[in-house]
Amino acid sequence: MNFDLTDAQRQVRDLCREFAEREIRPRAAEIDRADEFPWDLYKRMAELDILGMTVPPEYGGSGADTVSWCVAQEELARGSAAVADAQLLCKLMCDMLLGNASEAQKRRHLPRMVRGEEICCIAQTEPGAGSDVAGVQTTATPTADGWVITGTKRFITEALLCDLAVVVATTDRSRGRDGIALFLVERGAPGFARGGKEHLLGVRGLATGELVFDQCRVPADALLAPPGVGFQRAMVSLDSGRIGIGAQALGIAQAAMEAALKYAKERAAFGQPIAAFQAIQFMLADMSAGIEGARLLLRKAAFLKDQGRPIIREAAEAKLTASEVAQKVVTDALQIHGAAGYSTEFPLERLFRDARVYQIWEGTSQIQRRVISRQLLK
Numbered sequence: 001m002n003f004d005l006t007d008a009q010r011q012v013r014d015l016c017r018e019f020a021e022r023e024i025r026p027r028a029a030e031i032d033r034a035d036e037f038p039w040d041l042y043k044r045m046a047e048l049d050i051l052g053m054t055v056p057p058e059y060g061g062s063g064a065d066t067v068s069w070c071v072a073q074e075e076l077a078r079g080s081a082a083v084a085d086a087q088l089l090c091k092l093m094c095d096m097l098l099g100n101a102s103e104a105q106k107r108r109h110l111p112r113m114v115r116g117e118e119i120c121c122i123a124q125t126e127p128g129a130g131s132d133v134a135g136v137q138t139t140a141t142p143t144a145d146g147w148v149i150t151g152t153k154r155f156i157t158e159a160l161l162c163d164l165a166v167v168v169a170t171t172d173r174s175r176g177r178d179g180i181a182l183f184l185v186e187r188g189a190p191g192f193a194r195g196g197k198e199h200l201l202g203v204r205g206l207a208t209g210e211l212v213f214d215q216c217r218v219p220a221d222a223l224l225a226p227p228g229v230g231f232q233r234a235m236v237s238l239d240s241g242r243i244g245i246g247a248q249a250l251g252i253a254q255a256a257m258e259a260a261l262k263y264a265k266e267r268a269a270f271g272q273p274i275a276a277f278q279a280i281q282f283m284l285a286d287m288s289a290g291i292e293g294a295r296l297l298l299r300k301a302a303f304l305k306d307q308g309r310p311i312i313r314e315a316a317e318a319k320l321t322a323s324e325v326a327q328k329v330v331t332d333a334l335q336i337h338g339a340a341g342y343s344t345e346f347p348l349e350r351l352f353r354d355a356r357v358y359q360i361w362e363g364t365s366q367i368q369r370r371v372i373s374r375q376l377l378k
Contacts, residue, residue, distance in 0.1 A: 003296075003299075005067070005071065008064075008068065009065075009067055009068045009071055012053070012064060012068040012071055012072055013071045013072070013075060015048065015050070016050065016071070016072045016075035016076055017075045017078075019044070019045075019048060019050070019075075019076075019079075020075050020076055020078055020079030020080075020083075021079065023041065023044060023079075024041060024076065024079030024080045024083050025078075025079040025080070027041065027080065028079060028080040028082075028083075028347070028350065029347070029350060031080055031082050031083070031204070031205040032082070032202075032204050032205060032350050032354075034205070035199070035204040035205055036205055037086075037158070037161060037205055037206065037207045038080075038082065038083060038086070038205060041080075041083050041086075042083075042086055042116050043116045045083075045086075045087055045116065046114065046115050046116035049061075049062045050072060050076075050087060051087060051090050051113075051114060051115075051116055052090065052091075052094060052110075052113065052114030052115075053068065053069060053072065053091070054066070054068075054069050054091055054094070054095070055094045055098070055110060055113075055114050056098075059094075059098075059106060059107070059110035059111055059114065060110060060111040060114040060115065061094070061110075061114050065302075065306045066240075066243065066302040066303075066305045066306045067299060067302040067303055067306060069091060069243075069244070069302070070243055070244070070247045070298055070299060070301075070302040071247075071299075072087070073087070073088060073243075073244045073247035073248055073251065074247045074248070074250050074251040074254065074295075074298075075251065076248075076251065077247065077248040077249075077250070077251025077252055077255075078251040078252075078254050078255045079251075079255075081202070081203045081248055081251070081252055081354045082203050082204065082205040082206055084244075084247075084248045084251060085157065085203060085206060085248060086158070086206060088241065088244040088245070088248065089119075089120075089121065089122070089157055089158060090113055090114075090116075090119075090120075091240075091244065092122065092237055092240060092241050092244070093113065093120035093121065093122065093166065094110055094113055094114070094120075095237065095240060096120075096122070096166050096182075096224070096233075096237055097109060097110060097113075097120070097184075097224075098110070099233065099236070100182065100224040100225050100233060101184065101224060102221060105184065105221075109164065118163045118164070119158050119161050119162050119163050119164075120162060120163065120164045120165065120166065121156055121157060121158045121159055121162040121165050121166070121211075122156070122157075122165070122166050122168075122237070123138075123153040123156055123159075123165040123166065123167040123168065123185075123211050124136070124153070124156075124168040124234065125153060125154055125155045125156065126138065126151065126152065126153055126154060127152065127154050131363060131364055131366075131367045133168065133177075133180070133231065133234055133235070133238075134176050134177035134180060134231060136151070136168055136169065136170055136180070137151055137170070138150065138151025138152070138153065138167065138168070138169040138170065138213060139151060139169060139170055139171070139173075140167075140169040140170070140171050140181055140183060141171075142171070143217070145219065145220060146217060146218050146219040146220045146222065147183065147217075147218050147220070147222060147223065148191075148215055148216065148217055148218075149167060149169055149183060149185065149191075149213040149216040149218060150191075150213055150214065150215055150216070151169065151213050152195065152210060152211070152212050152213070153167075153210060153211040153212075153213075154198070154210050155198055155208060156208065156209060156210065156211050157206050157207075157208050158206055158207050158208070159194060159195070159207065159208060159209040159210060159211050160194050160197060160207040160208075160209045161207045162187065162194075162211075163186070163187050164184060164185060164186045164187060165184075165185050165192075165211060166182055166183070166184055166185075166224065167182070167183045167184075167185050167211075167213065168180060168181075168182060168230070168234055169181060169182075169183060171227045172227065175227065177231040178227060178228055178231070179227050180227065180230040180231040180234065181223060181224075181225060181226055181227045181230040182223075182224040182225040182230045182233055182234060183218060183222045183223055183224060184222050184224050185213070185216065185218055185222060189216055189217065189218055190215075190216065190217050191213060191214045191215045191216030191217060192211075192212075192213055192216045193211075193212045193214065194209065194210070194211060194212070195209055195210025195211060195212045196209055196210050197209040198210075200357075201353050201356065201357070202350070202353035202354040202355070202356060202357055203354050203357055238362060238363060239305075239311055239312055239315045240305065240315070241362045242301075242315040242316060242318065242319035242362050242363065242368075243298060243301050243302050243305070243311075243315055243318060243319070245319055245322075245323070245358060245361065245362040246294070246297075246298050246301075246315075246318045246319040246321070246322035246323065246358075247298055247322070248358065249294075249319075249322040249323045249325070249326035249355065249358040250291065250294050250295055250298060250322045250325070250326065252326050252330065252351055252354055252355050252358070253287070253290070253291050253294070253322075253325055253326040253329040253330065253355070254291060255347070255351060256287075256326075256329050256330040256333035256334075256348065256351045256355075257284070257287040257288065257291060257329055257333060259333060259337075259346075259347055259348060259351075260283075260284065260287065260332070260333035260336045260337065260348075261275075261284060263336060263337050263340070264280050264284065264336055267338075267340075274336070280336060283332045283335070283336060284336075286328075286332070287328075287329045287332060287333070290325040290328060290329060291325060291329065293321065293325070294318070294321045294322040294325045294326075297314070297317055297318040297321050297322070298318045298322060300314060300318070301314040301315045301317075301318045312371065312375055313371070313372055313375035313376070316363070316368040316371040316372050316375075317368075317372055319362065319363070319368055320365055320368035320369065320372070322358070323355075323358035323359045323365060324359065324365060326355045326358055327355050327356065327358070327359060329355075330348065330351050330352045330355045331352070333348055333351070334348045334349075334352050
């Protein structure tokens with residue numbers, strides 16, 4: 001059993017770490033404050049072959065493995081969760097097209113997505129349907145030459161920038177999950193419009209907002225995954241996404257611990273650095289142990305995916321653990337900083353806000369526990 005990264009994986013780690021330290025971290029506070037999409041860093045990821053790193057070379061990518069991507073997500077999130085999440089969305093949407101689109105659609109969209117010239121988003125969450133994917137109210141009705149899609153999506157990452165969207169819709173509500181289908185809808189389709197912007201607590205700068213489908217007409221080949229398999233294909237994307245989301249949470253936790261270590265050595269109280277006090281030492285020790293445990297779970301899930309093995313339980317366990325570790329770590333790191341951690345002049349305030357959503361998106365902590373328990377009991 002070897003826990004070391006391969007040479008190729010270490011190269012990815014070093015590349016992403018240097019990029020994060022030199023170019024992302026100095027911009028992180030500005031991205032959060034302005035709440036504007038970091039186009040320069042997005043294009044820079046494309047130039048560095050990070051954006052489409054897992055896409056096969058024939059479509060413009062580097063063909064990297066999942067472990068490399070997991071490592072990259074952690075390093076990018078150490079600099080900025082928003083930048084890491086932009087990369088994650090590109091990877092997941094490329095995977096979605098690779099697994100479901102026609103060859104013509106792959107040739108048309110994947111190279112442009114890898115180059116950062118085209119953005120695809122996943123239009124799943126609705127005002128009344130988040131964790132319950134099978135409960136989406138957006139409908140897709142067949143016509144003589146295609147489909148008509150009607151509904152509204154909310155909290156969609158990069159909704160206000162997207163050039164195309166993978167839309168989760170029901171073709172027959174009475175069939176439940178068996179009525180779910182996936183559609184690829186391009187900007188310019190009649191009835192497809194961007195809606196209002198969401199103003200979020202953390203992980204800001206991703207142009208999160210609404211997508212509106214008002215009798216949106218799409219051709220027959222817009223159907224990516226038909227009823228009967230659409231729900232399952234959407235769940236496969238969630239499993240991969242949980243590895244990336246967990247790795248982002250881990251990156252945030254790592255950044256918070258590093259900040260706490262540095263501050264504890266520099267801040268003096270009662271005549272000595274606060275790092276000399278056992279209470280602070282134990283908090284730091286718990287941070288390190290939690291982070292290392294989450295990292296092992298994440299890399300195991302990524303390794304299993306690369307082996308083509310099931311990861312439903314493993315991805316859920318990794319995401320659950322990493323997101324809850326991140327919440328605990330940033331809370332304790334802020335406590336170590338005291339009043340300084342509550343100030344916007346220090347990064348802990350932003351890390352604290354960013355970490356919170358990782359217990360919510362890509363399946364809440366409660367949903368992860370449901371997934372895990374179902375796998376144990378089946």
